[in-house]
Amino acid sequence: MKQSNLLTNLLTKLFTALAVSAGLLISATAWSQVKLSPVVPPKTQSSAQVVNSIIVVVNDEVITRQELNEQIRVVEMSLKKQGTPLPDRAALQKQLLERMIIDRAQMQLAKENGMRVDDVMLDRTMLRLAEQNKMSLQEFRNQIEREGTSYAKFREEIRDDILKQRIREREVDSKIQVSETEIDNYLAADASNKTAKQELNLAHILISIPEKASAEQIAARRQRAEEVIGKLRSGADFGKTAVTYSDSSEALKGGDIGWREQDRLPQLFVDAISKVKVGEYSDIVRSPNGFHIVKVNGKRAANDSKAAAAEQQSRARHILLKVSQIVTLEEARQKLLDFKKKIEAKEATFEDLAKAHSADGSASKGGDLGWLYPNTTLPEFEQAMDKLAINQISEPVVTQFGVHLIQVTERKTDELSKDRQRMAARQAVRERKSDEALQDWLREIRDRAYVDFRLEEK
Numbered sequence: 001m002k003q004s005n006l007l008t009n010l011l012t013k014l015f016t017a018l019a020v021s022a023g024l025l026i027s028a029t030a031w032s033q034v035k036l037s038p039v040v041p042p043k044t045q046s047s048a049q050v051v052n053s054i055i056v057v058v059n060d061e062v063i064t065r066q067e068l069n070e071q072i073r074v075v076e077m078s079l080k081k082q083g084t085p086l087p088d089r090a091a092l093q094k095q096l097l098e099r100m101i102i103d104r105a106q107m108q109l110a111k112e113n114g115m116r117v118d119d120v121m122l123d124r125t126m127l128r129l130a131e132q133n134k135m136s137l138q139e140f141r142n143q144i145e146r147e148g149t150s151y152a153k154f155r156e157e158i159r160d161d162i163l164k165q166r167i168r169e170r171e172v173d174s175k176i177q178v179s180e181t182e183i184d185n186y187l188a189a190d191a192s193n194k195t196a197k198q199e200l201n202l203a204h205i206l207i208s209i210p211e212k213a214s215a216e217q218i219a220a221r222r223q224r225a226e227e228v229i230g231k232l233r234s235g236a237d238f239g240k241t242a243v244t245y246s247d248s249s250e251a252l253k254g255g256d257i258g259w260r261e262q263d264r265l266p267q268l269f270v271d272a273i274s275k276v277k278v279g280e281y282s283d284i285v286r287s288p289n290g291f292h293i294v295k296v297n298g299k300r301a302a303n304d305s306k307a308a309a310a311e312q313q314s315r316a317r318h319i320l321l322k323v324s325q326i327v328t329l330e331e332a333r334q335k336l337l338d339f340k341k342k343i344e345a346k347e348a349t350f351e352d353l354a355k356a357h358s359a360d361g362s363a364s365k366g367g368d369l370g371w372l373y374p375n376t377t378l379p380e381f382e383q384a385m386d387k388l389a390i391n392q393i394s395e396p397v398v399t400q401f402g403v404h405l406i407q408v409t410e411r412k413t414d415e416l417s418k419d420r421q422r423m424a425a426r427q428a429v430r431e432r433k434s435d436e437a438l439q440d441w442l443r444e445i446r447d448r449a450y451v452d453f454r455l456e457e458k
Helices: 003-016 045-051 065-081 089-112 119-132 137-146 151-171 180-192 215-233 238-245 267-272 329-344 350-357 361-365 379-386 418-448
Strands: 054-058 061-064 198-208 256-261 285-287 290-301 310-321 368-372 397-399 402-415 451-453
Touching (some): 061 065, 089 151, 089 238, 119 397, 137 151, 151 418, 198 215, 198 238, 198 418, 267 285, 310 329, 310 350, 310 379, 329 350, 350 361
Antiparallel strands (some): 054 061, 198 256, 310 368, 397 402
16 A cells, blocks of 8 residues: 555545445435535635534534535545546535435434443554554554644544444344345355356445335436436446435445455345446346446456365464553553564463463463354454464454454364354345345434534525
8 A cells, every 4th residue: 555545545444334434325305405505625714714614413413614625625535546537516515415414423323322432442443553554553643644634633533433333233233134044045045056156346326215205206216317327328437426426325435335245245236237247337226225226347256165165263372461541552562572572582482471461261271262263253363363374473463352462373174064154144144134224224314313404605
């Protein structure tokens, strides 16, 4: 990653989804009475009052024109970086403001439910972001500020993203139900599928349908979808069109969904693009949420069925140091680096240091975690563990539990048991359902929120 694009890359990830994503669902009538004048940066002191004016009230909080300006700056940076032509400024403002409304409603709901992210957890997250970009925390901070955003503001945006993720997990993910029949059907379809599995890179435009829509409303939204696909057929850029017209949570990324395994995508999408070539898009398809147009940006082979029928297990051990007001993140990291040096110099054993210092239930066993299946530990832990050779010791790894030193002592590959196959199938079905469930929930909280537009024509 080029450092000059660090902030753009990070915020692009955060808008998706962190680790960090923001939802966007524009109702069919949300903007019917609203005219938003273009937002321009202040040129003189006399314009400051206009830039900082209140433009929307969301329940008991406000969104200011200055906040909207900043979001426009960030999204335009992201679109330019990915090569997506910038849409009409008024259309971009409408999309952004609607997303900001939904974000604010999510944050309010999280706080109403007593959710909070303390500074210790936030510090761990910031360090993980720095490490993922191969920087020290200070280098990471310097780069963010060079790109025009204060570090303090960026920290608070990360805090908000963590809160939004937590409330979504509680309100959406935890409520998705997968029946045994659905698992049986998934496994049967997988067994009968003779074609090689694929990973697909898709983009998406959604023209949403309001909840309990009338026949007239559905017809109007269908007409809107026809207008959008007409623009595409006339040569309009898909990404620019998605930013301008799409009601999906990926709209401000040009509709980009990214790479996903085929069996983790909604079946509607898979069916829609079954005969679509790379670079082309589907016809309009209907779901309960609305009308969709799906573009294929890329295809590649996934793991074959034989490889997927077996999985690698790692036997690992670790030393965990917890971070607190007394022990800082840097102090914990340095202590683990000292442990690593002692082990490699044969001045101490991993087992003895784990027994003496690890703040984990595995300490009495020398840090031994036993045999670990894929996707059974935290992503940061598993990614670091998978990169290790046998008996190699990791660098300090930061997770929500603290800082870890990891060592893999053995590896093996076993055929998947029936229980593991069903577990994997359950997860795949859940992922298929999650997008639609999230969109339904975002639409629900948007409809529930009190929103007062206070836009002024200038």
